[in-house]
Amino acid sequence: MSKLKIAIQKSGRLSEKSLELLKDCGIKISTSNRKLRTESSNFPIEILFLRDDDIPQYVEQGVADIGILGENEVWEKAKKVKQIRQLGFADCKLCLAIPKDEVYTNLSYFQDKKIATSYPHILRKFFQEKEINVKIEEIGGSVEIAPSIGLANAIFDIVSTGSTLLTNGLKQVVTVVESQAVLISNKNLDFEKQGIVNRLLFRIEAVKQSSENKYILLNAPNEKLEEIIALLPGMKSPTILPLAQEGWSSIHTVIKEDTFWDIIEQLKALGAEGILVLEIEKMIL
Ligand code: ATP
Ligand code: MG
Structure with a gap:
């Protein structure tokens, strides 16, 4: 095989x-x-x-x-x-940066300027589409020092926090593209290998879904059940179990973690109690 x-x-x-x-x-x-x-x-x-x-x-x-x-x-x-x-990791941006004392107006600032980068292809395409003429100086690394040593007027490079730019006297002026x-x-x-890719993708999907979703349990007074359920965008409909305590139910469902933070206040205002948020190990839709 x-x-x-x-x-x-x-x-x-x-x-x-x-x-x-x-x-x-x-x-x-x-x-x-x-x-x-x-x-x-x-x-x-x-x-x-x-x-x-x-x-x-x-x-x-x-x-x-x-x-x-x-x-x-x-x-x-x-x-x-x-x-x-x-795949949702290694997020970064490819940015244009110039010496921090320069006054930046708009993209035409770069007309006829020399830009140092390790990404000449992406940069050339970007400025061609904008119909701005630039000179591209391709270098392998340490791009940030290019302006201070007189190699270029600006740089085009990966930025994640911007601290490297700052220590080299540069400021970010344009984000050209975001990457992950x-x-x-x-x-x-071939057919057989495509089959293995599909099996792998199925698993990746389950891993990614589980990291984006949380399993949530909460107790709710019966008279507020409908309003609370309306707030919870679950996989299908939530599971509702009666509690030993008269007039209360337990609600179980799966929601996106970011949505959860948006609705937590509303859930509490409606009387939801004992809210538990649990990690999901794997999730198959
Ligand atoms: P290699 O030796 O394999 O060529 P590299 O030095 O080119 O490694 P890394 O610095 O390890 O590459 O970065 C790999 C990838 O990580 C980048 O191409 C980019 O997609 C991503 N990345 C995320 N954040 C950053 C960052 N702050 N700086 C550089 N790359 C980042
Ligand atoms: Mg590399």
């Missing part, structure tokens, strides 16, 4: 989360000895540990069948691969 080859980042910001995702999907992987490839003992998958820059190319060529990496690298490399699913980790696949997987 063939195995699905999945490429993940060898060491860097994506490595730990990528392995964690596979683990949460119930896929056992031994990573003890720093090998560059390893197999799972309970799922037909082989893991290749690579530099993230190389993953789009390997997936396009079929050296790896699928891969996990940042959308930024997928866009920059512009290889022919299929983007299957966003994504699962990509080769465009011509």
Whole structure:
């Protein structure tokens, strides 16, 4: 039986989360000895540990069948691969930044300016669409120092907190695109491998659903049941059980964690008590 080859980042910001995702999907992987490839003992998958820059190319060529990496690298490399699913981690923005004492007006500020970046493809496309002419200086790393050493007037780089910009005397002026980790696949997987991808996706879906949802239990006075239930957007309808105490019921349901914080005040105002919010281990819809 063939195995699905999945490429993940060898060491860097994506490595730990990528392995964690596979683990949460119930896929056992031994990573003890720093090998560059390893197999799972309970799922037909082989893991290749690579530099993230190389993953789009390997997936396009079929050296790896699928891969996990940042959308930024997928866009920059512009290889022919299929983007299957966003994974909700490694969030970051690709931003334009200029020396902090400069007065910024609008995008035309960049007309004929020299911009240092490790993402020349994304940057060129952006300014072409805006019909603004810029000079792009491609560099491999430490992009933030380019303006202070006279290499460029501005930079285009990944920003997460902005503190690196500040320490280098820069300020962020435009967010060009937001990125997160994504699962990509080769465009011509055979039937058997596509089947393994589907099994993996099913598990990823269950993991993601469970992390976004909470199981909630609460006690409610019977006369307020209808109003309280109306506030709870459950999977189907909530489970309602009578409590030993006359006139009260217990409500069980599943809701999105972010919704929960919006409605908690209203639930309490309607008389809900003993509200418990529980983690969900896995969730299959
Ligand atoms: P490699 O050696 O594999 O080429 P790298 O140095 O290119 O590693 P990392 O710095 O580990 O890559 O970042 C990997 C990805 O993590 C980025 O491409 C991006 O999608 C995401 N990311 C999230 N936040 C940040 C951040 N603050 N800085 C850089 N990358 C970030
Ligand atoms: Mg890289």
